[in-house]
């Protein structure tokens with residue numbers, strides 16, 4: 001068996017030595033059968049949470065009321081969850097309360113899909129009461145039990161269905177699909193951050209465009225508690241009408257290894273504005289810093305696109321010859337301004353996204369070189385500070401100071417000024433408006 005599972009085996013054995021049943025469960029079993037690299041290894045056990053805590057020296061009480069204890073073994077974290085059922089679903093959401101049970105099969109029965117409802121014992125044998133292995137082999141995504149009930153219990157499962165179908169190129173079983181179409185409106189009960197977390201996995205997965213096409217085809221887009229940006233919904237609807245439409249636009253995403261670059265590329269490919277991007281990521285309850293970075297990357301795109309179209313519309317009579325170096329200077333300036341406005345990280349993110357999408361007519365290699373050569377990107381990196389200017393100019397501090405410093409940053413970045421004390425103080429002295 002798989003290396004990550006081998007590493008986790010002592011955790012199973014330790015629980016067994018204490019007289020409990022313990023198995024690998026869920027995604028790690030599914031991915032092992034498919035021969036994929038594991039993201040994380042989850043363990044289910046008959047031991048109660050306090051018994052799990054008693055069996056290991058290093059544990060974290062991750063979610064005791066749900067029966068989850070994190071066990072740290074050789075610096076790996078394992079979520080160990082007591083066998084449980086979730087009978088009392090409230091308002092189509094995961095229950096606040098769970099019941100611990102003695103038997104593994106009852107635990108597997110509460111899981112969403114047959115491919116996720118398998119367990120593996122320490123000896124490598126598979127426990128598969130719902131035909132998960134066969135469904136994997138035939139590439140069928142199927143709910144455990146009655147799909148109508150399962151989606152009504154927890155409407156997030158419909159999003160997960162779409163995610164797994166896209167990720168593993170599966171068909172959705174007819175009953176499961178029918179139920180999904182019937183209950184898509186229940187998605188409105190689901191907390192947006194859970195949808196955001198699943199969306200992260202869809203965009204980070206092996207086929208983001210297929211995931212979006214499925215999402216639209218399932219009719220889920222219209223039913224999020226916080227509405228998604230209309231521009232996104234419109235685009236996704238086109239995917240649904242034309243199953244090949246996704247192939248072109250989002251194809252490039254798969255080449256990107258960073259999740260944030262993929263999200264940036266996603267927004268750019270679908271033509272979302274910076275405001276649309278904000279609306280989307282805010283709806284998903286991403287962190288403020290994440291939203292800021294992604295918005296900034298989309299803004300770099302907006303600024304560079306505006307520059308490109310301003311060049312194209314400026315029909316100059318002396319368009320060639322001399323002008324190419326002039327063009328280059330204008331491009332350099334526009335790029336540096338975009339970098340300074342949005343930050344280096346956002347600029348680098350956009351460069352990668354644009355390269356993967358091959359959506360820009362600009363010479364991205366050149367922009368990358370300029371980004372690397374950038375002498376300064378913020379006031380902090382200037383060879384002088386605000387205090388120097390105050391001393392030199394004998395003026396009371398005020399808004400002029402920040403403005404002047406920013407101008408100096410820009411001029412150093414563009415290359416018309418060098419970043420040493422004397423040149424900066426000189427420039428500042430001559431530039432200060434009376």
Ligand code: ATP
Nearest residue numbers: 025026027028039110111112116117154156157201
């Ligand atoms: P991934 O590898 O993408 O993380 P996963 O199957 O491990 O996929 P998780 O969200 O990590 O997905 O959940 C772990 C397991 O918990 C699942 O395999 C499934 O058995 C169960 N599970 C998770 N969410 C639900 C749900 N909403 N309803 C029922 N079972 C669920």
Ligand code: MG
Nearest residue numbers: 027028039040
């Ligand atoms: Mg997982």
